Amino acid sequence: MVAFPLACRQLAKRFGDVCALDGVDLTVRAGSITGFLGPNGAGKSTLLRIVVGLLRPSAGSASLFGLDARDPNARRRLGSMPADPQFAASLTGRDNLDLLAKLHGSPPIDREWACEQLALDPAVLDRRAGGYSSGMRQKLAIVQAVQCRPDLVLLDEPANRLDPLAHRGFSHLVQSIAAEGRAVLLSSHTLSEVEAICHDVVMINQGRVLLEATVAELTDRARRVVTLTHRAPVDGLPAEFVSSTSDRCMTVGRIPAHRVDLVERLASHPGVIDILVEPASLEDVFLDLYASPGVDDA
């Protein structure tokens, strides 16, 4: 049996009457970058906090490499970065990294490499962390998560506040980690980033996993954006074409994936002079999924 870097089975967490997680099943494969998506309050941070050992699940289990997530031997293979990292303000960045590496119990063999990737000047590490900008704190948090070369890296909103240069370096850093056969779980609201670097995506809402698929599968399954150009307002378009904006000369809408026949019907519709079909982005999938009636009531 394969021991996945991360496997959650029927994971549940209640805070009093509030159900933050409700029977979540989730798997992260070795060598993959998994995007973890959901609106605010969906349960993403709760799940990550259970995995890193800050919270105890009310039911179900979270395992790292086949071991209980609370097992020190499992946690030794884990690196994590919280959404709002807070370092000891009176210590330098380097001292903070040293302290966290000591707590982790492994040498920080990837520290210099990670600093290079994120364009984090070594001189900055010798300054007190209390004086860091939010962007520098973010870079330091990413470095501390990966410095001991963990086999699974959990990143909660990692690209927030990163400048474009560091952002590019961050993408490269994450891809390099996955290329070495290690795994990354990346919680993010930046859908373009997830689409660009992730292999798999897990979408969650109100404590439940809505879907788990590869990015390619998702965008392939998603509805296509179709732009119709016409000389005069058109009537009688097929019901499956759901228009979002329309004016005298142009109508933009969506059609279900794989409905080639519908494209042909729209193209040959009286008055239509041009048709543009665009592939769906992850953002389209996200909006489709979370804007659907009933999702919020799930």
Next chain:
Amino acid sequence: MRELLRADLASRLRMIAGLALGIFVFLVVLGGTYQALGGSAMLGDSFRSENTPSFFSAFAGETGVDIFEPASYLALGLIHPLFLVLSFTLGVAMGSASVSADIESGRSELLYTHPRRRSAIIDARLGAWFVAQGAVLLAAFAGAAVGSRLSDELRDVSLAAIGRGVVQFAPLTVLVGTLAFAASAVSTTRARALSVSIGLVALAYLVNLVSLMWHPFAFARRVTPFGYYSPTRALVAVDVADTAVLLAAAAALIVFARTAIERRDLV
């Protein structure tokens, strides 16, 4: 965990230095002004004719003690409310910040996510506080020693006696500090841990004071930790039994804090 201990001490350096200086100056001034106020003769003349008010004795942590006697006057300094505040501040501040402040600030998400037992973090914090508290108590000893040398009559109190007074006081500071650590281990905000710690210590002090002033309430004295600390008697000999009671209570609180932090959610 030495790194965490060092980091905690570094972040509290100014506070430790301030409290140590404050307690040193307080005891130097207390000792130095004894002679200036006229010493035992003049102070005694002012009050002895009507007997020393029980309120004054109560502040010295004893009943029936003439607090204007040189040794008792020095003992008064070792339980004076300002001395207590300066001594307990460190334990209450570091203890109440030990867990709840990490949760409140979000620092717990970096500290408690490593392959370590959570109690190891609290152990390191306890270690840092012990070192810091030791420095403050050392300053108290130095202050009392210097202050007593500034007054002729107080010079009769030996350095060993002053040392015994500070040693007898140490378990009380340990108990107050561990109370703050325990409160922090079960709280989600530092304010709550602080208010619980300060509230309980203030209540205990008040009960102790009332029990010393009002005989029908004397039985309540041994209910509070202050009932196990008498600086007047400590200057003569350390009470091992009282010290053991305070340390045992402190040990129980440490066990409670370590157990609580292992079982709770850290958010």
